[in-house]
Amino acid sequence: MDLAKYLSLLSSKTIWLARPDTFKDLREGSFPESMIHELDGIYAALSKRPDFTGNHLVNNTEDFQNYLKQNTFISCWHRSIEESMIMWEIYGRESNSIAIKTKVTNLKRSFDIDELYRTFAIEVALDSVIYTNSANIQSEQNYRLPYFIKREHFAFEREARLYIRSKEQYSSSNSPSGYSLQVDLNTLIECVYVHPDADEWFLSTIKDVTHKYLPQVSVTRGVCGNKVCAP
Numbered sequence: 001m002d003l004a005k006y007l008s009l010l011s012s013k014t015i016w017l018a019r020p021d022t023f024k025d026l027r028e029g030s031f032p033e034s035m036i037h038e039l040d041g042i043y044a045a046l047s048k049r050p051d052f053t054g055n056h057l058v059n060n061t062e063d064f065q066n067y068l069k070q071n072t073f074i075s076c077w078h079r080s081i082e083e084s085m086i087m088w089e090i091y092g093r094e095s096n097s098i099a100i101k102t103k104v105t106n107l108k109r110s111f112d113i114d115e116l117y118r119t120f121a122i123e124v125a126l127d128s129v130i131y132t133n134s135a136n137i138q139s140e141q142n143y144r145l146p147y148f149i150k151r152e153h154f155a156f157e158r159e160a161r162l163y164i165r166s167k168e169q170y171s172s173s174n175s176p177s178g179y180s181l182q183v184d185l186n187t188l189i190e191c192v193y194v195h196p197d198a199d200e201w202f203l204s205t206i207k208d209v210t211h212k213y214l215p216q217v218s219v220t221r222g223v224c225g226n227k228v229c230a231p
Contacts, residue, residue: 001091001092001097002092002093002096002097002098003096003097003206006098007209010210010213010214011213013184014182014183015075015181015183015188016180017074017164017180018177019069019072019175019178020072020147021069021070022177022178025150027151028069029065029068029072029146029147030065030146031061031065031134032145032149033134033135033137034135034138035137035145035146040061043059043060057169057171065146066172067171068143070171070175071165071166071170071175072144072163072164072166073166073178073179074147074162075161075162076159076161077102077107078157078159078160079128079159079160080158083099083223086156087099087157088222092195095197095199096194096195096198096199098193098194098206099192100190100192100193101192101193104126104160106188106190107126108126109184109187110185111182111184112182120164120166121167122165122166122167123164124162124163124165125148125161125162125163126161126162127148127163128160129148129149129150129161130148130149130150131154132149132152133151134149143165144163144165147161147163148161148163162181164179164181166179185213186214189214189217190217191217191218192206192217192219192220193219193220193221194220194221195221195222196221198221203219203221207219
């Protein structure tokens, strides 16, 4: 993340879960072909029933897909023990950027899932993304599945996702662009890395800022950049 997002994380004590249609990949949340075929059949059968009056939000497969996108919020993580220079370059974007490290257990413990269900969520999941052609996916009535499928050329991301589906029933006219999940930063953050090629002043600044909020968290330079391991 960049400096602004990191400062927001520290000051707000929240992690941001973005609505999937705000991502750059326009296919985020798209139903697999098998699911589209199955849902088309369901809605076609419903439309022939005399007691079916429709819904102001969902009347067909496309409506349902869009409805889920308006009510789904995702936090994306890179699942790896080692750093990845590709991830630094794509998501750090510039040398003065930051990454935080956590564990699955720490991420789960960092927020109150019972409170989340009481106040906002109808479904919460943490899982790895599957990289495959959506035509290979068998249809099943698991409507979070499309948010854990990506095309194979994204496999380098090795992504895991924290997924929340809202019970608010947002539409395109009132859905927020994301959801701020309150977390315990001391539980969440194991350590902080700055970009391997970051300026010394940037490393020093991140150490100072971090230790004002999280005195026990270590801040160090990444190890896979040009300054550290160039041939």
